[in-house]
Amino acid sequence: EDNLSMTASGSSSKYLEKATWHHHVTIQNLKPGQTYYYKCGDPDAGFSAINSFQSAKGSDPLFGGFKASVFGDWGYSKNGHAISTRNALQTIKEEVDFVWHVGDIGYADDAFLHDPLSFQYENVYDSYMQWISNITESKPYMVLPGNHEAECHSPACLVSSSLRDKLSNFTAYNTRFKMPYESSNGTSNMWYSFNYGLAHFVIIDSETDYIDAPEGKRGPVLPSGGFGKTGEQLEWLEADLIKANEERAHRPWIFVGGHRPVYSDTTHASLIHAFEDLFKKYNVDIYFSGHEHSYTRSFPVYRQAVEKFGKDCYTSPNSTAYVVVGGAGCDEMTTEGP
Known part of the structure; x- marks a missing residue:
């Protein structure tokens, strides 16, 4: 702790003239499971x-299992x-290895409601x-895009072409966070993957860039998508799997995460048509999502x-199980703003 012997530099960017700078640094050659x-x-x-x-645990069984808050x-x-x-995250902070936030992060787009x-x-x-920051200062905080990351749609943004343009199409989300998309041949923070311990995590974009994607239908005032060519x-995703x-x-x-559920108490046809066959073909174990504020x-x-069915349904299944974990606490449209 008293002998900080390595240095690393990174990049800085901002998307509004009178706003915060965002700094990202990649640290190379870390040994697995080290503090x-x-x-x-x-x-x-x-x-x-x-x-x-603590750096990510490797796949050697000697590292044991891991715990993530999803x-x-x-x-x-x-x-x-x-x-x-x-408060709960603070309480269990030392017990978990990382946090995986499956979209709808800060709800900045709803600030105008207050x-x-x-x-x-x-x-x-x-x-x-x-x-x-009480969590992110010491734990990896992995994110993926939800509909509330898409754009600012407040009256102030809609009447200002400058704000509307600079805060559209997941700009704030992709500037503020830096996920490992470069090392996984992904595309910005929209789709990427990473390894942790004995698991491979795959992040997909349930909002844009597939047929009938929900945010892709928005426009022409608030267009979203086009992060890659068609398909x-x-x-x-198939190459990664x-x-x-x-x-x-x-x-x-193999765990896949996307913001919108494929299956919950209802079905979501566009997601089923786009992704389900790939999940089946490559034996994805669990798909995690949010969007619906429930479990x-x-x-x-x-x-x-x-x-x-039954108690052994998760033992060597041939299909994917679907878990919705959208109950982190958003009281949308009911709580006071900052």
Whole structure:
């Protein structure tokens, strides 16, 4: 801790002139399952306090299992259920290895519901990022795109062509976060994958870039999508799953995450048509999603038919189980803003 001997530099970017800078640094050559101490900053602006994190566990069984906190639809709030989730995360912080937030992150796009005439989008996003720093300072915080990351649609944004253009098509989301899409041949933070321990995690974009994608229908004022050529997301997904299956002797589990459910208490035809056959073909174990502010878990399902019932339904199934974890605490349209 008293001997910080390595340095790494990165990049800085912003998407609004009078807004926060966002800094991203990639640290190379970390050993798996090791604790590293760090501080952020530069000699001119100063440095943060020293914090620590543990690098990802490898696939060697000697590393043992891991624990992840998986949820969606949280949102920033000074009260309500979101506070309960934050307190719970703080309580279990030392027990979990990383957090996986399956979309609808800070709900900055809903800030206008509490103050319709002012521009609060950036204030809420900044507040949220500070609000979760008690977790992110020491734990990986993996994210994927939800519908509430798509754009700012407040009156202030809709009447300003500058704000509307600069805060559309997941711009804030893709600037504020930096997921490992480069190392997994993905596309920005929209689709990518990573390994942790004995599992391979795949992130898909349930909002755009497939036939009848929900956010792809928005426009012409608030268009979303076009992150790849037609069919590119599905081509990438199949290539990633092929590679993951080739490495299954080392990492036997494959988990996929997307914001919208494929199956919950209802079915979602466009997602089923786009993704389900690939999940089946490459033996995806579980698909995690949010969007619906509840918890549900299915039996292994394929083409709207349950494959296995009973206590042993999750033992060597031939189809994917679907888990909705959208109850992180968003009290949409009911809680006070910052």
